[in-house]
Amino acid sequence: MTRINKNMTEIIYKKLSYKVNGAAFETQNTLGRYRGHGQYVDKLESALLKNGLKCSREVPLAPSFQAEKKNRNIPDLVVEGEEGRLVIEVKAKRILTKKDYFQLQRYLASGNFRLGILLNFRQYCLKPKRIINSEYKR
Structure with a gap:
């Protein structure tokens, strides 16, 4: 059982994230694990x-x-x-690194986005990573 701080019960962009994750899983189910970055972005956008x-x-x-x-x-x-x-950042590499997380955090700060999703389609199981902008300004 995990504890949830009562101040952290809000799921940011719940419905939007659900649709994005669904599109990401559809993309991986269609293309598999061994395509190029551009092909994944094309299919995900579609x-x-x-x-x-x-x-x-x-x-x-x-x-x-x-x-x-x-x-x-x-x-x-x-x-x-x-x-x-x-914002969505797509990767097609064996493992994600800190550099990939930092890249998405830069995008969150530059565009004042509240949430970013990092997707690595090369992994055996797609695991969308939700990255929250701690410096978000409403």
Whole structure:
């Protein structure tokens, strides 16, 4: 049994996350584990649009600090639903590293997203990773 802090009972973008996860599992079931990054993003984008979600691909985000050059922060997908918008980063590699998590955290901060989902389609079982922006400003 896990303990839940009463201040942490809210699931951020519950319905939107459910639809995104469904599209991600559909993508892996269709393509399998050994495709390229671009193929996964193509299929995932198609599945998200089919589920009625607004989806933008590789949209450059604002620089995260003053001297940063433009177009450094480009997430794979930005998805909008009734609850809000979230960023998706797709990977097709054997294991995720800290660098992958840090990359998504940069996108969350640059675009002021509340939630990001990290997907690695190369793993035996797809396990979507929900990353929350602790510095989110409403």
